[in-house]
Amino acid sequence: MKTAKLDKLREQIAAIKAEIVSVERAQLTTPEIEARVDGFIQEMKRTVANDVLDSAGTLTYINQLGSGAGNWPVVGSWMHARPAIGFAMAVTLNPEAFRAMVLEAALKELNGGRQEHATGRVELVEQLRGKLRLLEQDEEAEVLRLEENGIDALRRADADPAVVLGLAA
CATH class of the missing domain: 1.10.287 (Helix Hairpins)
Incomplete structure (x- = not known):
C-alpha cells in the first residue's frame, strides 16, 4: 500500500535522479x-x-x-x-x-x-546526490513506519541498499 507522503517522496526522488542525469549529460557552456x-x-x-x-x-x-x-x-x-x-x-x-x-x-x-559549466558540474552532482540520500532516508523511514503499522509498503527496486540497511553514508 502507498500513502500520499510516500508518493510525494518518490516523486521527489525521481525528479532528483532525473536532474542528476541531466547535469551529467549536459553540454558545455x-x-x-x-x-x-x-x-x-x-x-x-x-x-x-x-x-x-x-x-x-x-x-x-x-x-x-x-x-x-x-x-x-x-x-x-x-x-x-x-x-x-x-x-x-x-x-x-x-x-x-x-x-x-x-x-x-x-x-x-x-x-x-x-x-552546464564543466567546473561546477561535479559539485552540483554531489549536492544532488546528497539531497537524494536525504530523500531516500525519509522514504525508508516512511516505509518502516508503514510496516510497523501493519501496512505492506513495497520498496523501490532502485532504492539505495545502504539506505535500506541503515548504513552510514
Whole structure:
C-alpha cells in the first residue's frame, strides 16, 4: 500500500535522479565551447610554428635549392609523412574563418539543450546526490513506519541498499 507522503517522496526522488542525469549529460557552456575551439587553433599554430617555421632556416642553404615542390624538401617530406600538417597550416592561415565555421557547427548541436559549466558540474552532482540520500532516508523511514503499522509498503527496486540497511553514508 502507498500513502500520499510516500508518493510525494518518490516523486521527489525521481525528479532528483532525473536532474542528476541531466547535469551529467549536459553540454558545455558556449564560452567553454569557444575556449576549446580557440585552444585547438592555438595548438594548430604551435604545430605550424614548431614543424614548419622553425625549419625555415633550411631555405638558406644551397643544398635545399630545387624547383617546384623540391624548393623546400623538408616540408615536402612532412606533407607526405604527416598530412595533418596541411590542415594545421590551413587553420593557421585563416583562423577566423575556421573558428566561425566550427563554432557555427558546434553551437547548432546545442539545439536548446542543457548547458552546464564543466567546473561546477561535479559539485552540483554531489549536492544532488546528497539531497537524494536525504530523500531516500525519509522514504525508508516512511516505509518502516508503514510496516510497523501493519501496512505492506513495497520498496523501490532502485532504492539505495545502504539506505535500506541503515548504513552510514
